[in-house]
Amino acid sequence: MALAGWVAAGAGAAQLEAQTHDPRAFGWQVGDMVSRTVTVEVPEGLALDDASVPQPGARGRALELRSVTRRDGSADGGRRHELTLAYQIFLSPREPRTLEMPSFRLRFQGQPRVQELLIEAWPVTVSPLAPVEVSYRHGLGELQPDTAPPMLDTAPARHRLVAYGAVALLLLAYLAHVYIGLPWWTRRHRPFTLAWRQLQGLTPSSSPEQRRDAYRQVHRALNKTMGEVLFEQDIDRFMEMRPRFAHLRADFAIFLQQSRHEFFGEGQGRADAQWLLDFCRRCRDAERGSA
Structure with missing residues (x-):
């Protein structure tokens, strides 16, 4: 009976498998979003442990996990879990460099025992934005000419300045009339x-x-x-x-x-x-x- 139970457990474990849809392994540059999809067929009696699902948020890495989209559904004799992991590249190397989408283990609770499923790493080759040595033709090279400043239309500002000046002159004329002209005229016409x-x-x-x-x-x-x-x-x-x-x-x-x-x-x-x-x-x- 013990041997039969072990064989049944081994058969149940064999039914736990994953399929991955991985992106191409080359031709990526800094800022690109790279996604891979993991589909797991889970037999009856096992349930995916949410704590084992990768979580976004780690900062400072060359390849950063930005989001995890999970879609659950039913399958023949069990459940289907589809995980889409979106990574963003934050590395701009001086020459082509291979990064890895990290591996991780999905844990499943249930009978006949707790099981884990390893999702292997996947390589991603990142290319530089420009070659290390470039031609010194116009527009290339380490030093670039300064970009000419954009030409702004200063007519509205000039018109406002003229209007402000006219208002200021009117105010000055009024103040001069009140505090200089009128007193002087009054004194002269007493x-x-x-x-x-x-x-x-x-x-x-x-x-x-x-x-x-x-x-x-x-x-x-x-x-x-x-x-x-x-x-x-x-x-x-x-x-x-x-x-x-x-x-x-x-x-x-x-x-x-x-x-x-x-x-x-x-x-x-x-x-x-x-x-x-x-x-x-x-x-x-x-x-x-x-x-």
């Missing part, structure tokens, strides 16, 4: 500053019409500064509105009295031209904030 310029030609020998015109210029400056026509009874209100002129209150009262006398012959005697000039200058200084 009411008493304009009146002072008009009175520069006034002298003691000026005609009555010239003198009256000088009074009109000063009145115009007073009215523009206050925002309405200034009369004697409005002096205190004017000083409250424009406190920088407060120290000239007495001069304002004298001016209005002299003006009434000049135009209507009322009040005290006529003020001389020099006093009118000095009064306008003092008003101009107060307007500037310098007095």
Whole structure:
């Protein structure tokens, strides 16, 4: 009975066999994918141990296992397992070199005993990308001429630069107008500053019409500064509105009295031209904030 059992086990083991479909053994280069397929017919009572199937992931080898595709199916009297192992070549030799798809053992659990099936290695010859010594004709050899840089269209960048420059100039012009132009124009067109310029030609020998015109210029400056026509009874209100002129209150009262006398012959005697000039200058200084 023991002899019969051994014979039966030997017969079961003989039924376990594999067929491999291997790639050609030559003509490969770095980066190529090389695949081999292993088909195993497994009789009833045995099951493939998944732990014995090669696993991808090992790095740094000249021939690296990238993936393992497994297809299982039924066969006469058992199971069929088809394993497709895809390797990638990571070696670029200086001369032809033979690598090996490594061998491995598939283990099968079951009755009558645990069995293993050896899958032999398979050679793969890797060729260099270029021969060791090449002709020194143009385009060959160890040193190659520099590749000319690609010609890029710079028109969009130039247009954007012009647009940015135009916007920057507009902003600078606006800032110059606000912080330089307007203050300068305002200073040049202050009411008493304009009146002072008009009175520069006034002298003691000026005609009555010239003198009256000088009074009109000063009145115009007073009215523009206050925002309405200034009369004697409005002096205190004017000083409250424009406190920088407060120290000239007495001069304002004298001016209005002299003006009434000049135009209507009322009040005290006529003020001389020099006093009118000095009064306008003092008003101009107060307007500037310098007095």
